[in-house]
Amino acid sequence: MKFESKSAAYPYLYEAKDDSGKCLGRTPLGWLQLTVFYIIFYSCLSAFWGTALWLFYKTVDPVVPNYVLDDSLIGTNPGMGFRPAPPKGNSDTAMVWYQINDEDSQQYWIDDLDKFLSPYLRNDSVPTVNCPSERPTPGRPCEFDVESLRMGPCKSEFGYGYPDGKPCVFMKLNKIFDWKPQVYSNATRPKDPKMPKELQTLALRTNPQDALIWMSCEGESPADRENIGKIDYYPKGQQGFPTYYYPYKNAKNYLQPLVAVHFREPTMSIIILLAIIVLTIVLIVLIIIAIYPFENDIYLRPLPLNTNKFSTPSIKINDENDTNIKYLIEDMEKFLGPYSYAAGEKNRVECGFDKPLPHPGKFCIVDISAGSLRECSKENGFGYSNLQPCVFLYLNQDHDWKPEYYDNTQKLPDEMPNFLQNIINSLNETDPRNDMVWVSCDSDRDDIGNINYFPNPGFPGYFYYYSNEGNETPPFVAIQFENLTTKIFGFYIIFYSCLALFCFIYYTLFSKTLNNHLPKYILQESLIGTNPGLGFRPTPVYEGTNVENSLIWLQSGDPESVQNWTKLVDDFLKPYDSYDFKTCGKDYNYGYSTAQPCVFLKLNKIYGWMPNIYNKGEVLPESMPQGLKDNINSEDKNLIWVSCEAENPADFEHIGRISYYPDQGFPASFYPYKNQKNYLQPIIAVQFKSPKKNVLIYVECKAWDPKITYDRADRKGSVHFEILID
CATH class of the missing domain: 2.60.40.1660 (Na, k-atpase alpha subunit.)
Structure with missing residues (x-):
């Protein structure tokens, strides 16, 4: 309801002018009638739902469920549970994780087991019977003594083995009303192929009256089976749940039987050791990077499509008309753009081993002519036009970096190719051509073919006096793969021929083992x-x-x-x-x-x-x-x-x-x-x-x-x- 002003709302709250005594639009009698109506309405509604709830409870037995076994949602296949349970914040994991030298870390697991086992502590006010010498009766179920000597180290006084790094985990079988086990014994031979052989042997040696619902624990994966160590089961000599606890009838004071699994020799700190190894490797790599910052990385051109600094460049060519070849040639031309010097540039000088080093502010000219680059020149399509591709290698520019050089008086690295060692050993110790940062390319495959280097297999030393003024052009080495396609083609012919022959022989031998009319497995x-x-x-x-x-x-x-x-x-x-x-x-x-x-x-x-x-x-x-x-x-x-x-x-x-x-x-x-x-x-x-x-x-x-x-x-x-x- 909308009022034009505050004064217009007052008559609605209380109307005194006609002596009706209306309040909020109703007379006192109207308010009384409305109150009585709702009292009767909600009383009837409460009575209806109360009667419905009472009738519903009359159909429910507080002891026996309406639906049991196959008729119930639970069914007849009981699951297993374990204690101690992980903390509430980690309820989505089943990991029992603690530090053996940290008492606070151990205490949570010990306290959780104390809380879980508190109903099993002996209580004279709760009537129980000592099974199997006595049979359980309604209100007097079988007792389960967790303080007996048969529990071994899996007792509270020993911290359930956690302080010693030999923890106990308690297993229980979920309750299903009126479920009766059918156990393995020497009267009923185990037939489950997944049952461990030692457990099958134990079951075959057990009389039916002493039979158990057998259980076993083992590593889930081969690696786990190596680290899990020896396992004991308590109460001693009882690797399972006694059958006299069943069937469960919702009896008062009923306690589920338990089996304590004691891990005697678990391999400790598996995850911690792995972490230490990983951290050590990372630390070594960081130290290497600190000593050798890799500022002189070697780079290549052309850059293939979809290449970034984290990926390995992959140059793929199929034939002379491949569109990828056109892209690669364009990228090479773009790379060589800064090397096309304007005529008469005063800060560019020709350098050589027989010439003096350039003065400050002067930069050596890199010769990109066909006479220097030969088959890897622009005029020859950088080798891509005849499927003998060239790759340009150059070093990252580092301000004032000056390399050290090899000569024939030094012991050369064993991994250096023979052709480079021969070149270095052929030069006199004082020969200026020793001042080279040598380059070699190799492959782990034999089908790479011959490799040519233009103009030389290395970077001349007279280029490495950079002033970092931004207009110097680094030297590069052109690498040409001369007969790559022919050798690769031959390799693949031989490879796939051998592969086809192998598959044919394998298929023929396999066919010999088959009967055309009788299946091998029936x-x-x-x-x-x-x-x-x-x-x-x-x-x-x-x-x-x-x-x-x-x-x-x-x-x-x-x-x-x-x-x-x-x-x-x-x-x-x-x-x-x-x-x-x-x-x-x-x-x-x-x-x-x-x-x-x-x-x-x-x-x-x-x-x-x-x-x-x-x-x-x-x-x-x-x-x-x-x-x-x-x-x-x-x-x-x-x-x-x-x-x-x-x-x-x-x-x-x-x-x-x-x-x-x-x-x-x-x-x-x-x-x-x-x-x-x-x-x-x-x-x-x-x-x-x-x-x-x-x-x-x-x-x-x-x-x-x-x-x-x-x-x-x-x-x-x-x-x-x-x-x-x-």
């Missing part, structure tokens, strides 16, 4: 296993995609749509001319012209697999459809039975009647499959007689045999597709 040993899946045809592939779909979408009024589906079935049934599919035959367009589509099912081939047939009078699975049960019990047909039905409750109303041709299953006489010549899988046609139109129907078909397991999530023993008829 049934349980193979990846396919012993559980055949179902397939269906026709498999839809819609226009614009190459992806197979599971939707059979028939437009019954469109002849083109009918023709598309019948053609797919025609292609599939070409080998099956002798089969009689009745109304699912070709004469009836497989039912697609009458909006009664037929879907053909086949059982995937598994070499050597033999069915175990459901026959008349046998106990049949509860999940098997009743109609199929009646069919099986009517007569012995020796079939791998098949049923198709709606996948969801809503689909049952729309799927209509279903018929099977030639019978409701695959004849067992076709098995086992042995890769016979001209073998044809048995198929059956499933016809949907009256599917509802304009409704998407989800269909699931199953194969029924005692050897076939069914899993909807992984589509084992079944196949799924959809039908939509417009």
Whole structure:
């Protein structure tokens, strides 16, 4: 509500002129009636929710959950937990990390275990029984004495081993109501291949009455297995959880059994040692950089595209017309721009070994003529035009830097190439040509070919008296790779020929180990296993995609749509001319012209697999459809039975009647499959007689045999597709 002024709001707060006594727009009686209404309304609302909550609690048992084991979300597969737990701030990690020389670092883990184990301390006011000599009863569960001598070093008085660098970690099995373990013992041989052999041996030596829910700890990776050291389990002689603690019935005072895992010899400071090594290497590199700051780095031109100071230059050329060659030549011309001196420049002088050094303010001319650079000159396209590329090398300019030179009186470096050593040794000690910063290029590959250096394999010493005035041009050496392409081409011909020969020999030897008719691994040993899946045809592939779909979408009024589906079935049934599919035959367009589509099912081939047939009078699975049960019990047909039905409750109303041709299953006489010549899988046609139109129907078909397991999530023993008829 909007008022034009403060005075206009006063009558709304209290109206005295008509003696009505209105306050905030209501009389006292109006306010009383509104208050009574809300009191009654919220009282009724509270009573309703209170009654609903009371009725809800009447349906809940405070001891027994409504849903247990397979019916519950938890299921029947208990997980494991461990203590001590990492600090709350590090809840996303499972690392137990402490410093053995830091008591504060250890104390957190010790305190966490003290807190966790406090309910296990002996308390005479809590009734327990000493299992297994006594059986637990409601209200009197089995005790678990964490202070007994059987706990070894994993007790509070020893700091649970943390001060000694031999920590204990307590393991527990998560509680699942009414879950009963099925343990390994000498009566039930362990079959799990992942179970450690020593634990299997221990289980085989254990009587059933002493059997445990066995547990083991080991390094997760090969490196961890080297560093984990020896492991002990406490209570002593008990590498697992006793079965007399189960089943868990939510009994009062119940305590879960624990296993303390004692790491006797863990390798300490693995991460710290690695860090020290890394830091030492970094420190050495920093010291080297401080002593040798690398101010005289060597550079090259041309600079390839997408090159930065952190990447290794890579010059790639393919042929004479390569656009990259044009870029490289342009970059070389750009680099040589400052070397094209204007005629008569007074600060440029010709230098040489037989001439005096330039005076201050004078700079040596770098000769870039064809006579000096020869094949690496601009006139010759820097060698790129004939695929014999040149690279220019030059040193970074350092103010007042003067190099030291080699001569024949010194011991030359062993890594210096022979041709440079020969040049240096051929020069007299006083020869001015000794004043060279020599250059050599090499490769770790033999196909690099001959390398030429222009004008000389080094930088003349008379260039290195820079005044850092910014207009001097550094000397460079042109490196030409003379017959690079020929040798690389020959190398790759030989390399790939040898590689092809090796692969051919390897493939031939591998083929000799294979049998054209008998697989090397069959049934349980193979990846396919012993559980055949179902397939269906026709498999839809819609226009614009190459992806197979599971939707059979028939437009019954469109002849083109009918023709598309019948053609797919025609292609599939070409080998099956002798089969009689009745109304699912070709004469009836497989039912697609009458909006009664037929879907053909086949059982995937598994070499050597033999069915175990459901026959008349046998106990049949509860999940098997009743109609199929009646069919099986009517007569012995020796079939791998098949049923198709709606996948969801809503689909049952729309799927209509279903018929099977030639019978409701695959004849067992076709098995086992042995890769016979001209073998044809048995198929059956499933016809949907009256599917509802304009409704998407989800269909699931199953194969029924005692050897076939069914899993909807992984589509084992079944196949799924959809039908939509417009």
